[in-house]
Amino acid sequence: MNLEKLCTDVIGIVKDTGKFIADERKGFQLDAVEKKGKSDFVSYVDKGAEKQLVEKLRQLLPEAGFITEENTAGNQGEELKWIIDPLDGTTNFIHGMPPYAVSVALSRGNEIILGVVYEITQDECFYAWKDSQAYLNGKVIRASDAKTTEDALIATGFPYYNFEKLDGYLEAMNHFMQHSQGIRRLGSAATDLAYVAAGRFEAFWEHALHAWDVAAGVLIIKQAGGKVTDFNGGDNFLFGGEIVAANGAYFEEFYDIVHKHLGN
Numbered sequence: 001m002n003l004e005k006l007c008t009d010v011i012g013i014v015k016d017t018g019k020f021i022a023d024e025r026k027g028f029q030l031d032a033v034e035k036k037g038k039s040d041f042v043s044y045v046d047k048g049a050e051k052q053l054v055e056k057l058r059q060l061l062p063e064a065g066f067i068t069e070e071n072t073a074g075n076q077g078e079e080l081k082w083i084i085d086p087l088d089g090t091t092n093f094i095h096g097m098p099p100y101a102v103s104v105a106l107s108r109g110n111e112i113i114l115g116v117v118y119e120i121t122q123d124e125c126f127y128a129w130k131d132s133q134a135y136l137n138g139k140v141i142r143a144s145d146a147k148t149t150e151d152a153l154i155a156t157g158f159p160y161y162n163f164e165k166l167d168g169y170l171e172a173m174n175h176f177m178q179h180s181q182g183i184r185r186l187g188s189a190a191t192d193l194a195y196v197a198a199g200r201f202e203a204f205w206e207h208a209l210h211a212w213d214v215a216a217g218v219l220i221i222k223q224a225g226g227k228v229t230d231f232n233g234g235d236n237f238l239f240g241g242e243i244v245a246a247n248g249a250y251f252e253e254f255y256d257i258v259h260k261h262l263g264n
Helices: 003-026 044-060 090-095 166-179 189-197 211-223 251-262
Strands: 033-037 040-043 065-068 080-088 101-108 111-119 124-129 134-136 139-141 154-156 203-207 226-229 242-247
Touching (some): 003 044, 003 111, 040 090, 044 065, 101 211, 111 211, 124 211, 154 189, 189 211, 211 226, 211 242
Parallel strands (some): 154 203
Antiparallel strands (some): 111 124, 226 242
16 A cells, blocks of 8 residues: 555545535524534534545545544544544634644544644645654654743643543643743644644643544644653554643653543
């Protein structure tokens, strides 16, 4: 499998979907929004974008299955799987504010081998494949080399439906508020991870995420020189609902702080 060529093809598909999303935003009305759960929204745009992605990716790689946010694809049992978030940052999208992104990853077994995150509002496409460098719009990107919390700008996502770790979350935020260069909450985990890979953020942590939120961004960070674990230093960040990501130089210090407040 030529992953570089496959990634180029995926980028084209993802950008076409991004154009669909951007065009639909122009006339979007709040009455088109459905509620899946507490503070968890979906619209015809999410569903339409996912159907486009599934159809084109199935043509590109017929042997692959799918793990998708809106569950429009069906087959999930294959060795190769596309992991898709058609619109990461739906709440931002419905309110007309950035960022929001399309996130597509390809896994082989338990390994992510390709990832593309397209942040639509800035027309920025972040991508990588196994053993490649990480890229933004054709240019190589690297995670930053900041080594301490004092030098770090940190991203997170606030709990919005699962509050079981809220106390620990607030304790971690209290530490980073007092000792870092600041905390940002953009509302799109895929974008947060891409920004760590690009050196815009030094680190990111969040709880209660799904595989489609993080799969592509995880690979891009790793290929950009960063590290990723769950809250206990393991590799259950894809399906375990928790993630710690940072540049390589700062990771250990960042992880120790997050683990202290949120680990088991």
